[in-house]
Amino acid sequence: MTMSVALDKTNKLISIEHAERGLACDCFCFECGEPVLAKKGEKNEHHFAHISNKESCFINPESILHKFAKQVIIEANGLLLPALPNSQETEAKLWQFSQITPEVRLGNIQPDLMVMVDKDTYFIEIAVTSFVDEFKLERIKTFGTPTIELDLRELLKSETAIPSDEAKNFILNQLEHKRWLYPIAQVQEEAVNIVSTTSASTICPNQSINEQAATMPSESSGKSYQSYLFTIHGMWIDVKAFESGMLAVKSVSYNHEIKEMLKAWSREGRGRFSDQYKTWNYFKPFSATVLERLIALDETPKQ
Known part of the structure; x- marks a missing residue:
């Protein structure tokens, strides 16, 4: 299996199409972290290869998408979100974050991203194949922190390249895959009760x-x-x-x-x-x- 994605020297995902040829790419294997070079010849499919000549690593598409989603949100420092339930807001809007911290452990919970808007804290959960279950949701409720979940299953099943501008636009600017886990809208809470x-x-x-x-x-x-x-x-x-x-x-x-x-x-x-x-x-x-x-x-x- 060929490796079409690697990490650049800043630990960001880079596709083989955007990498410089050979050692000039200054890249590392997404899976094992070893240095790789970009093979972009005339005959074979372009791909990354370990400098050590060991076999290509298997790179899980779910892991790539999960990292890419965090990467683009951090780079954009915000994203379009639906209105927060039970608030005065009624329309979706672009949220700009004053601070983003990835994978921070807070007691018995570790959200994918913890973000700040002014002095308020929010959690962002990125779901590809693993979603927030009822036990984690209870811990989120205990913290009392508003939490949004991004469901990226549709992107994983599509033929959209990761990384790509198309995938970036889907993650940042589309609404259909985003839902607030907490707080629960009053009408939903009454039904669930x-x-x-x-x-x-x-x-x-x-x-x-x-x-x-x-x-x-x-x-x-x-x-x-x-x-x-x-x-x-x-x-x-x-x-x-x-x-x-x-x-x-x-x-x-x-x-x-x-x-x-x-x-x-x-x-x-x-x-x-x-x-x-x-x-x-x-x-x-x-x-x-x-x-x-x-x-x-x-x-x-x-x-």
């Missing part, structure tokens, strides 16, 4: 997954649940939040990407698929996380 908070008179606090699943009623049973209808990737997603804390999610029409997403969440949170109802069922406490994710992904036009 339906599955995350249950009346003691309705359910035992230690109710098992099997007991939660057993509360799923038939359409005519008359048991109460809260219904939602989301639009994700142009498809309707029907959701029922039951008093037990269980969440039943069903794609109204078949969509392979949505099916794989719901299946992955099921594996992550020990959910189950119901052959009877054709729903993916999620249980407390993970059901609240699923509902948060569905709300964040919802494309339904807001009135």
Whole structure:
């Protein structure tokens, strides 16, 4: 496997197309840190090679994208962000940072970037294949620091070169892949509370997954649940939040990407698929996380 990306002497990503030929590139292997030279001959594909002549290292695309995202945000000293939930702001705007600190450890949490706007602190999490889970989110809430997550899966799956101006523009100036993890917008918080908070008179606090699943009623049973209808990737997603804390999610029409997403969440949170109802069922406490994710992904036009 050829190496098309390396680190320059300032520790920034550089593609083979923008590197000077041979040792003049003054570059290092992204993976192992050894010096490399830029081979840009007439016959073979242009690539970086170790000066020591050892075999090319395997460079994980996820790692490259993660580093590139941090690099461009630091260089730009800001990025376009949606309005902070529950604030007076209602429109997206360009945020300019007075200070950026990467990978700083704060007790039991280490955000990808800690940024300052005037005297206020914010966390930026860059997600490629690993996303903030409910445990890290709880630690973020404990700190009380507003936190934005950049979901770069779409960029990873595309044919966009990393690094490139196109990728830089996507990271800095596009909004669809950015969502505030904390604080939660008031309307979202009220919805999530339906599955995350249950009346003691309705359910035992230690109710098992099997007991939660057993509360799923038939359409005519008359048991109460809260219904939602989301639009994700142009498809309707029907959701029922039951008093037990269980969440039943069903794609109204078949969509392979949505099916794989719901299946992955099921594996992550020990959910189950119901052959009877054709729903993916999620249980407390993970059901609240699923509902948060569905709300964040919802494309339904807001009135």
